[in-house]
Amino acid sequence: xxxSQLGFELDSRLERDSVPLMWLGLCEMRLMNDRRWPWLVxxxxxxxxxxxxxxxxxxxxxxxxETNTVSKxxxxxxxxxxxxxxxxxxxxxxxxxxxxxxxxxxxxxPGPVWGHGHREPYEPASIHKFIDSVRSKLAHQD
Amino acid sequence: xxxSQLGFELDSRLERDSVPLMWLGLCEMRLMNDRRWPWLVxxxxxxxxxxxxxxxxxxxxxxxxETNTVSKxxxxxxxxxxxxxxxxxxxxxxxxxxxxxxxxxxxxxPGPVWGHGHREPYEPASIHKFIDSVRSKLAHQD
Numbered sequence: 170x171x172x173s174q175l176g177f178e179l180d181s182r183l184e185r186d187s188v189p190l191m192w193l194g195l196c197e198m199r200l201m202n203d204r205r206w207p208w209l210v211x212x213x214x215x216x217x218x219x220x221x222x223x224x225x226x227x228x229x230x231x232x233x234x235e236t237n238t239v240s241k242x243x244x245x246x247x248x249x250x251x252x253x254x255x256x257x258x259x260x261x262x263x264x265x266x267x268x269x270x271x272x273x274x275x276x277x278x279p280g281p282v283w284g285h286g287h288r289e290p291y292e293p294a295s296i297h298k299f300i301d302s303v304r305s306k307l308a309h310q311d
Numbered sequence: 312x313x314x315s316q317l318g319f320e321l322d323s324r325l326e327r328d329s330v331p332l333m334w335l336g337l338c339e340m341r342l343m344n345d346r347r348w349p350w351l352v353x354x355x356x357x358x359x360x361x362x363x364x365x366x367x368x369x370x371x372x373x374x375x376x377e378t379n380t381v382s383k384x385x386x387x388x389x390x391x392x393x394x395x396x397x398x399x400x401x402x403x404x405x406x407x408x409x410x411x412x413x414x415x416x417x418x419x420x421p422g423p424v425w426g427h428g429h430r431e432p433y434e435p436a437s438i439h440k441f442i443d444s445v446r447s448k449l450a451h452q453d
Contacts, residue, residue: 220386220394222379233375237364244362251404252362255397259413259421262393271401279401284422 177214180263186288190300191307195231196266198239200300203288205277207247207270207299209239218264221256236266242306243270257283319356322405328430332442333449337373338408340381342442345430347419349389349412349441351381360406363398378408384448385412399425 249270391412
């Protein structure tokens with residue numbers, strides 16, 4: 170499927186459940202507003218993309234680079250046990266990639282985070298602090 | 312983390328729960344022996360790899376190519392509604408990527424498949440038929 174950046178609009182559910190964090194080359198990076206897990210979401214700015222294989226080969230490579238850069242930074246920042254990466258889209262079909270830091274005593278361990286219980290929004294001060302720490306980590310990434 | 316192919320051994324749980332299907336350039340592709348979903352698993356043949364970001368940039372690109380080729384083939388073969396791609400590793404830390412065909416009336420829809428209920432093994436005739444159809448589809452992939 171040919172995809173384009175013109176006229177891209179963020180899905181309303183992604184907009185409601187997450188907050189903007191940073192623009193990358195292909196994706197907008199957002200933070201899921203759920204304090205149960207450090208949980209980032211990358212949204213490629215491509216109209217109509219649903220599956221990763223819908224993207225052009227160049228965009229696929231960009232998405233891989235951005236996903237892995239963020240994954241490495243999030244692991245170092247949180248000192249988590251495992252990063253979970255997922256592109257599901259069963260509820261929100263607009264292509265988005267989840268990058269979640271998991272600890273072995275977190276709310277859903279060792280199960281997946283998707284669909285687990287109810288979202289617990291951050292306090293405003295905490296979300297700003299976490300956003301700043303992610304931005305700072307990415308600015309100093311190898 | 313430097314990774315190498317020498318001395319690679321498949322995790323015993325992956326070996327128990329899935330069957331070999333095909334060798335790709337970087338990964339062994341296996342079929343999860345669970346008839347509830349058409350569910351493939353790619354295992355990069357790299358000793359010690361846990362996170363995708365542990366791989367070299369070239370291996371990351373290979374993994375992206377192999378994942379997306381298989382994803383496209385599985386979607387066309389099953390005519391599914393959505394492909395779910397996940398790299399979790401909370402239970403089995405050896406790096407592996409799940410590629411699952413989801414239908415909107417399947418056993419876990421719209422939730423994730425991981426940790427849902429109990430695995431239901433295929434009948435031998437059905438698993439061979441499905442394996443043949445995946446091999447044939449990939450042999451004729453664009």
